[in-house]
Amino acid sequence: MINYRARRYRCPKCHKTFMESNPFTVAGSRISLATVYNILEDLRKPNMTFRDVAERYHISQTTAAHVFDSFVSISRRPLPEYLLIDEVYAFKSAHSKYVCVLVDFETQNIVDVLPSRRKQTLMDYFFSIPLEERKNVKIVSFDMWETYRIVSKIMFPNAICATDHFHVKQEFGRKIDRVRIDVMNKYYSRKKYLEKKKEKTKTEKLELKEASKHYYALKKCNWMFFSNDNRIFDPNEKKIYNHTLEGYYNYYDILEFMVRHDSVLDLAYDLKYELDEFYSRSNEKNALKNIEELIISFRNSQIKEMMDFGNTLVKWKYEIVNSFVPANGRRISNGLIENRNKSIKLLKHSSNGYLNWHRFKTRIMYSLNKDSTYHLYPIKNKGDFTE
Incomplete structure (x- = not known):
């Protein structure tokens, strides 16, 4: 707290009066400029709210917002290259x-x-x-x-x-996840049907166990379809016993167990590999040729979701190719x-x-x-x- 008593001056000729300059605050304000600057520095952090700042400096929330409005004004920047x-x-x-x-x-x-x-x-x-x-x-x-x-x-x-590749792969992720869910629901339906049967043959009991394992893997390990974790692609990773799958598995084994027992999911995952390869081996010169080959693979897959994604690649073909044009290297x-x-x-x-x-x-x-x-x-x- 500063108890400041300002001097008032009077002109000896015209007799007009005026106050001396206040070095601590601006006109009409009861908080110091130092406090104002501290408020504005705190508001740089995205997680700081006007309420947090108001409580810290013992002012009202409205005052904190008004300080911001009064001292901060930012215009648009020039358009970049x-x-x-x-x-x-x-x-x-x-x-x-x-x-x-x-x-x-x-x-x-x-x-x-x-x-x-x-x-x-x-x-x-x-x-x-x-x-x-x-x-x-x-x-x-x-x-x-x-x-x-x-x-x-x-x-x-x-x-x-x-x-850019982020949004293309995001769109593909939605498609392959739809394929995964359809396959998972197929195992789930078969699992529920067999569970309701009172008398099961030996073959049906084995089928029920297998359907339960596949449903579990597709339900709990779906993240593997979208992850680039190197452990997923390394068959030599340490294996850990999985009680539901009743065996020793690493990430590579679980992914193989999910995709290789269903022809549709197997082909969809192979197409994911082709998409990854397209982005890893393409450049400004060969991207157009490579994407045309990729489109043929997706359109010939006979899987609705993959064919739809192939149509998306056709629609955005030139924009995808242009993403390989370097921006300052x-x-x-x-x-x-x-x-x-x-x-x-x-x-x-x-x-x-x-x-x-x-x-x-x-x-x-x-x-x-x-x-x-x-x-x-x-x-x-x-x-x-x-x-």
Whole structure:
């Protein structure tokens, strides 16, 4: 606490009075500038809420929010050469429940945040940016959302569109998981049918035991279909006794037990290997040839989910090929923006949501961009804050 008594001066000629400059606070405020700066530094952390800051510095929650609004104002950044676009479920409004995030692939900074991913919102936003600036964009990377492709082709005349491997494999993961569930349900139905039979033959008892084992493995070890853990692919890993499977197994053995006893799942998993190989051995020169061979494999599989994924590859073929075009020596990826989306969700969940869109957007830019800063004094035309 500082008990400060300001001097008042009077002009000997015109007799007007004025107060001396207060070095501790701004006009109309009861909290010191040092406290204001501490509040703003704490609000850099996405997990810190206005309530946490208010309790720490003995002010009201409204004052903490008003301090932030008065000292922090962040404009959009210039469009980068390599632009990442993605959405995140973070701010629900009457127009949309998704927030569209724009990220610079090179600097890893958030360029801007938009309240919707709808086509009209994106078109209006990019139209407000000068054409010369939009022409500087070389690559736009996004997931398989058709709106992004349409908008990118119209708004960025010199850019190529790319769909990175993260979202392609994510889409494939949904398809192969559907195959796994169908096979698991087949074993489950057979298991339930045999359990209801009062009298079982010796063959049926063995069949029931096998169906139970397969159902257990497909139910409990489904994560192996999506993991890149090296232990899954090493048959020489140490084996541990599994009571349900009644034998010694390592991860490799369990995966083989799941996929090799069903022809559909076996083929689907082999196609997963082909997809992984496509991304590991392809480059800017041979990607188009390799993806055409991959499409043939998926379309000839006779498995509905795999054939559907083959059609997806056809639809996004050129965007997938463009993802191999290097961005300053690196393959462009939306993995960075997924990390930013996680932080945005943390910011939202820790505060139980935001109602003020401008404050939410500013908080995102302020917390996630390391070089973002605040003003030393209240921003003009925003008004003073009081306790």
